[in-house]
Amino acid sequence: MNSSRFADRVVLATGTASGLGLAAARQFANEGASLVLVDRDEQSLRDVVVELSGMGANVVPVVGDVSRALTAQEAVRTALSQFGRLDVLFNNAGIDPLEATTLVETTEDLWDSIINVNVKSAYLFAKEAIPAMIATGGGAIVNTASSAGMRASAQEAAYGISKAAIIALTRSLARDFSAQGIRTNAICPGPLEAITTDRRATMSDEQKAARRERVSDLVPLGREGTYEEVAKSVLFLASSESSYTSGAALLIDGGLIA
């Protein structure tokens, strides 16, 4: 263990069965956190729990859909019953369906699921987590937005709108709860090493290769970001190293929209 910024800290993180959530969960575990991990992918989540427990971390899974109030309630209840407190909430689960292109092409069902999974979830989890954090003197919330929430990406309208809403939700929470010791910040990653699982599942190999090529042309740093690089910023915003930062939307995009 290199450092232990999260020793005695309890972290609740969503979307941790793969990608960014998994990379952040590994780093939190490596720095001494106790973890409640939420995902709808039961098998992969169980594999993650075995891996992190093997590192010596205290980890409890909650399997469920983050857009449902019951999942948020169960997750916060689990943090309190298993570990007695909640210090960090990482709202990270998200979807980016390939079929949801322009608003005209986006079906109402797709719109609802993108807004529910990407935005309503953060409202539900914050609503449950904040009273628990206030009870022990405060905490930190980190929300996963996207560079697409700052500058519209073509053919990805509802997703970009959901991520702009997450930035606004972050600022509202910072306004309303910083005085009670809860800092809320967002991360805005640019294109990462893999696109979200749901989007990847419907893309052809040619489409994936074209994306990689487009990214290396567009991003000033000339490549996609890694999940580990972005997770480091999540831990920074969740830790006391960022003690004067609340309401920020941190771009981690290789200079894409500079």
Ligand SMILES: NC(=O)c1ccc[n+]([C@@H]2O[C@H](COP(=O)([O-])OP(=O)(O)OC[C@H]3O[C@@H](n4cnc5c(N)ncnc54)[C@H](O)[C@@H]3O)[C@@H](O)[C@H]2O)c1
């Ligand atoms: N990959 C990128 O290029 C990129 C760029 C910017 C922002 N992001 C954002 O980062 C976050 C993580 O993305 P990722 O790349 O790690 O994708 P991912 O698909 O690897 O991980 C998302 C996780 O969330 C889970 N999940 C999805 N819907 C859920 C639901 N309704 N209930 C519970 N769990 C659910 C999935 O099972 C998965 O484990 C997302 O919010 C995404 O929008 C990703």
